[in-house]
Amino acid sequence: MKTLYISDLDGTLLQPDVKLSQNTIQILNRLIDQGMLFSVATARSIASVKPILKEVKVSVPVVLMNGVCIYDLQREKYIKVETLPKSGVDKLMEIIHDHQLKGFAYTIKDGVMSTYYEALSTPALKNFYQERVDLYQKRFTQIDDFRSLSEEPLIYFSLLDQYDRLEPIYNKLAAIPELNCVFYKDNYSPDLWYLETYHKTASKYHGVQFLRSHLGLDHIVCFGDNRNDFPLFEASDHRIAVKNAVPELQTKADQIIGSNTEDGVALWLQQHLS
Numbered sequence: 588m589k590t591l592y593i594s595d596l597d598g599t600l601l602q603p604d605v606k607l608s609q610n611t612i613q614i615l616n617r618l619i620d621q622g623m624l625f626s627v628a629t630a631r632s633i634a635s636v637k638p639i640l641k642e643v644k645v646s647v648p649v650v651l652m653n654g655v656c657i658y659d660l661q662r663e664k665y666i667k668v669e670t671l672p673k674s675g676v677d678k679l680m681e682i683i684h685d686h687q688l689k690g691f692a693y694t695i696k697d698g699v700m701s702t703y704y705e706a707l708s709t710p711a712l713k714n715f716y717q718e719r720v721d722l723y724q725k726r727f728t729q730i731d732d733f734r735s736l737s738e739e740p741l742i743y744f745s746l747l748d749q750y751d752r753l754e755p756i757y758n759k760l761a762a763i764p765e766l767n768c769v770f771y772k773d774n775y776s777p778d779l780w781y782l783e784t785y786h787k788t789a790s791k792y793h794g795v796q797f798l799r800s801h802l803g804l805d806h807i808v809c810f811g812d813n814r815n816d817f818p819l820f821e822a823s824d825h826r827i828a829v830k831n832a833v834p835e836l837q838t839k840a841d842q843i844i845g846s847n848t849e850d851g852v853a854l855w856l857q858q859h860l861s
Contacts, residue, residue, distance in 0.1 A: 589624070590806040591647065591798060594852050595819065596629040596639065598774040598812035599829050602848060605639070605722070605775075611853040612642045618860050619644045625856075626650065626798065628791045628809070628819050630769075630783060632693065632700060633658050634725040647802065653769055653815055654794035655742050655785045656695065657801075667797055668695050669786035670740045675765030679744060679784055680734045682759055690746040691715070691727075694739045702727050703736060711747045711779050746782040747773070753782045760784050771814035772833070783815075792818035810844075810852045811836060827855065 594600045602608055619625055625643075628650035629636060636651060640660070648659045648666055657667040671679070683690075689712060692703045704727055707713045719725035730736070746753060750772075757770040760782070767787045773779040795807060799822075809816075809823035812832040820826040820839050828840035829851045837843055845851030 588805045589803060590808060591624045591626060591802065591804050592808045592810075592856060593626045593628050593650070593795060593798075593819070593823070594810040595812060595816050596627055596631060596636070598831065599810050599816075599847055600627065600852050601639070603775070605718075607639065607643065608850055608853075611850050614850070614853040614857045615643050618856055619646070621860070623856070623860055624802070624804075628654070628794060628816075630781070630815055632702075634700070634702075635719060635723045638723050648798065650791060650794035650798070652693070652743050652789075653783060653785065654790040654792065654818070657794055657797055665695065665698055666801075667794075668742060669789035669793075670695070670742055671786050672765050673737070675763060675786070676737055676741050678763050679760065679766065680737060682756065683733055683744070686756060688746055688748075688756065690744060692733055692736055692741060693743040693745070694736065694741050696740050703730050703733070704728075705730060705733060709748065711776065714776075715747055742785060744784045746784075747779055748782075749778055750780045753780050757782050769815045769818075774813065781815075790818040791816065792822040795819060795822035810855075812847065827852075 624647050626647040626649050630653045645660055648657045651658050655669050656665050659666050689706055689708045694701050707716055760768045766784055768784040770782050807823040808825040809819050810827045811819050812829050826840050827842045828837045829846050830843050831846040844855045
């Protein structure tokens with residue numbers, strides 16, 4: 588039986604310092620050398636995923652940006668990208684402009700991702716920006732108005748703010764049929780939430796189902812911790828939550844394992860595959 592093991596990153600496979608422990612790296616590489624198929628499904632883009640996974644021998648394409656794109660680390664290219672339709676972009680930009688929201692917009696053009704922002708108007712946005720510049724040398728482009736991107740191949744829009752400010756925006760965006768969005772708590776700042784918007788057929792569910800077909804998989808085992816992992820669970824045959832997962836996800840899990848700080852995913856894999 589051809590089985591894929593696929594894990595979320597932040598709060599699941601990664602330590603609180605946003606790195607893989609050496610123990611996890613060693614276990615994953617040993618099992619991959621023995622034939623394990625392993626991948627990740629994350630909200631992150633390739634700019635941070637590539638350095639995070641640089642010591643792991645991942646040969647299976649990875650699911651990025653909550654399923655918006657699938658990236659082949661071996662060939663260093665996108666093999667699937669979901670671009671927002673023009674009608675959806677116009678409605679999204681209207682809401683963002685009307686509510687004076689600040690965040691980050693992402694495009695992929697000719698296989699190259701670009702990230703745009705208007706202003707780093709909150710500490711959360713500044714921290715998001717600075718972490719990715721400092722740790723991953725990610726490039727950002729400042730623009731005057733997000734609406735200037737309306738003709739560009741927009742794939743993703745990310746907002747980061749407090750729950751009370753974003754919750755009504757989530758309800759508006761969720762009602763737009765051309766869009767899919769996910770609203771979940773930040774792993775590292777207890778008062779902050781992410782609201783991420785993308786194509787209606789893009790999600791971790793669709794990304795994993797693409798891998799199921801693309802790789803001819805018989806069985807998929809997944810690992811997650813947060814609300815944006817609901818689609819990952821729906822797409823998988825065996826669903827595992829780390830014990831630090833949000834309660835809503837734990838209720839949908841077939842199994843609860845050790846936390847991310849305890850190398851829970853790697854130790855489970857070692858126990859079941861060695």
